[in-house]
Amino acid sequence: MLAGKRVLLIIGGGIAAYKALDLVRRLRERGCSVTPVLTRAAEHFVTPLSVSALAGEEVHRDLFDLTKEAEMGHIQLSRVADLVVVAPATADLMAKMAQGHADDLASTLLLATDTPVLIAPAMNVRMWDHAATRRNLATLKADGVRVTGPNEGDMACGEYGPGRMAEPLEIVAAVEEALADGPLKGRRVLVTSGPTHEPIDPVRYIANRSSGSQGTAIARALAGLGAQVVFVTGPAAVAPPEGVEVVPVESAAEMLEAVQAALPVDAAVFAAAVADWRVTTASGSKIKKKAGELPPLELAENPDILASVAGLGEGRPGLVVGFAAETDDVVANATAKRGRKGCDWIVANDVSPATGIMGGKENAVHLITGDGVEDWPRMSKDQVAMRLASRIAEALD
């Protein structure tokens, strides 16, 4: 599976760097070429000689190495691989990545690369638990960086807890997963998900019961088929999937802006339950309750994000999929909605409380396309997502 692939391996400066030597060996055993990069700190733990001997290639160490720049500039170096792997990813390297620093070869490559990145964090348990590292990790995940480990166990520093780098074979498995050739490889897909919150004042808002679980499952399934997914999500009850670019938004207006910024895409799936109205009289400070008096709430219609994208001439995604959450005459209403909104497909479902679909784990949908209506049996939201993702892959083929 890894035969013919190339990994740019950035070895950070931590005690776990010795395991990176074994990782090089394991990757090469599987026919994967390894271009090694050592940070200055890493040279305290492993020697360039041992790394290059195992990789069968010279080690890149210096941003300002004239000879190397003449052979292959650092921008070119950042593009040679199918995947960039950072192992061990130290707390410092993660902080640099999250901040976008470029003050040495490793951080510059990470900022310049346009290939997917996988990190294997390794650090002392307190550093791993520190709020700064948690923030950096969340930023990196939101940027679409894949993460493997760390594991829990005894640490070289004598403490116990999470922070040990994943074992080389675990990292190999994560590399295989990241490089899996799916039918959507090379495709960029947008997914909107979750509810939107429309502010009344700084503490109150209008919302709906969407948990975001169906949209999240769809984003995960599309990424699993190899798509590059931009996941624009309102405040959902479930965590976003790994390996997708997460764009968190609050209101419909913010969602529209994020969607427009994500274009162009090959396909767009609008699973978000966008609030139909916003409060035009939203107050910048908390509205105080006054006896016998109701606050003057004026509503205005929100822009229809799906319809605006489906109606684009140039720059319209090849496939636009909408959702229709209905409680009555599901198929008839959803079919009319498909025509009104101008989308290619509509995934319709019955969200009457008796179905338990809204906020639940299962869904029963009808897929309405130009060819007619398909009634899918009730199944888990993950299964609906996988079935929809493979239909999208077929349609884009």
Ligand code: CTP
């Ligand atoms: N949608 C959108 N922007 C909006 C409203 C809806 O992008 N402002 C999208 C949803 O993500 C979904 C589809 O449009 O894919 C259908 O949304 P729905 O709320 O069911 O349809 P409405 O047009 O609002 O009709 P109604 O509420 O009357 O059923």
